Amino acid sequence: MRPAELTITRTTTPKEKPNWDQLQFGRVFSDHMFVMDYEEGRGWYDARIVPFGNFEMSPASLVFHYGQTVFEGLKAYKGEDGSIALFRPEQNMKRMNDSNERLSMPNFDSEFVIDAMKQLVALDADWIPPRDGMALYLRPVMFATDAFLGVAPSKTYRFIVMTSPVGAYYEGGMSPVKIAVENEYVRAVKGGTGAAKTAGNYAGAMKAQEVADQEGYDQVLWLDGREQKYIEEVGAMNVFFKVNGEIITPALNGSILPGVTRQSVIQLLKHWDMPITERRISIEELHEAYVRGELEEAFGTGTAAVISPIGELYWKDEHMYINDGEIGPVAQKLYDAITGIQEGKIEDPFGWRNIIK
Ligand code: COI
Numbered sequence: 001m002r003p004a005e006l007t008i009t010r011t012t013t014p015k016e017k018p019n020w021d022q023l024q025f026g027r028v029f030s031d032h033m034f035v036m037d038y039e040e041g042r043g044w045y046d047a048r049i050v051p052f053g054n055f056e057m058s059p060a061s062l063v064f065h066y067g068q069t070v071f072e073g074l075k076a077y078k079g080e081d082g083s084i085a086l087f088r089p090e091q092n093m094k095r096m097n098d099s100n101e102r103l104s105m106p107n108f109d110s111e112f113v114i115d116a117m118k119q120l121v122a123l124d125a126d127w128i129p130p131r132d133g134m135a136l137y138l139r140p141v142m143f144a145t146d147a148f149l150g151v152a153p154s155k156t157y158r159f160i161v162m163t164s165p166v167g168a169y170y171e172g173g174m175s176p177v178k179i180a181v182e183n184e185y186v187r188a189v190k191g192g193t194g195a196a197k198t199a200g201n202y203a204g205a206m207k208a209q210e211v212a213d214q215e216g217y218d219q220v221l222w223l224d225g226r227e228q229k230y231i232e233e234v235g236a237m238n239v240f241f242k243v244n245g246e247i248i249t250p251a252l253n254g255s256i257l258p259g260v261t262r263q264s265v266i267q268l269l270k271h272w273d274m275p276i277t278e279r280r281i282s283i284e285e286l287h288e289a290y291v292r293g294e295l296e297e298a299f300g301t302g303t304a305a306v307i308s309p310i311g312e313l314y315w316k317d318e319h320m321y322i323n324d325g326e327i328g329p330v331a332q333k334l335y336d337a338i339t340g341i342q343e344g345k346i347e348d349p350f351g352w353r354n355i356i357k
Pocket of ligand 1: 072073074235236237302303304305
């Protein structure tokens with residue numbers, strides 16, 4: 001169900017823009033945000049674009065205690081011709097409603113929210129960084145607001161979309177990252193919430209991430225939660241490997257996040273007639289391929305990370321150095337195609353750019 005209308009209140013105190021040349025990921029926010037509220041029996045109401053700012057919540061709000069919340073990440077780009085577009089927002093909205101379903105949270109009308117996001121980006125268009133490889137990141141987030149300590153789905157929710165001008169997700173930009181395979185902790189299990197974009201998946205991953213960081217690794221590679229044998233994802237990215245000419249990505253199995261960039265990469269590879277297989281792949285199989293000299297490339301995919309080459313994988317005292325720590329040709333080709341389409345520099349054969357203006 002959609003609210004009756006969307007109201008817009010402009011800020012009277014626009015903020016200074018950041019130094020575009022020193023932009024990091026997710027540290028500054030634009031002037032406005034979208035907000036709407038939900039109440040059982042009433043549906044979504046009071047949809048509004050208002051100045052970005054803090055708001056009050058009860059300390060008893062259900063989200064603080066039981067984590068009933070979902071989020072998304074998507075980007076807006078300025079094209080060379082001055083046009084502004086969102087990249088595949090319908091995919092993010094669909095996934096957010098799938099996450100809502102898993103977390104016993106209410107659905108929303110995707111078209112209404114996409115339209116609201118377009119109005120928000122149009123209003124804050126001067127927050128889209130005027131640099132190649134940068135974008136305005138949109139972060140929709142929805143959370144339970146009932147002031148109630150019982151464990152039950154909330155009857156009230158708030159939905160927000162904030163926007164943040166962003167540079168590369170990793171400090172090194174599009175340069176190969178070092179990933180440690182996680183052997184102790186697990187991220188998700190079959191039947192759990194791994195396929196939903198919900199805070200608990202990320203909170204539970206931080207311990208392993210912290211240890212990896214102390215050991216000089218950028219992220220961890222998660223193995224399946226049951227046998228700790230099959231490769232799942234990196235946490236902020238899905239993952240692809242090129243083994244002896246074949247590009248392989250773990251098949252979606254209910255505990256892996258169905259990434260929008262993952263899906264776009266698969267579609268592009270098929271479009272180019274390159275061999276792409278979605279299947280189960282174990283860390284042993286990958287290691288054996290490495291030993292045979294057949295692990296040609298590895299890279300992660302994600303909205304924030306775009307295409308992120310993996311230069312080193314560390315697993316049980318084995319350092320697997322991939323493509324001499326250089327960006328591989330498939331990762332480069334995909335990066336150029338995806339950012340080229342996003343920034344309107346090359347043809348968009350799939351209609352992925354959702355034009356705002
Ligand atoms: C994204 O790629 O948009 C994500 O949500 C990953 C991460 C920043 C949590």
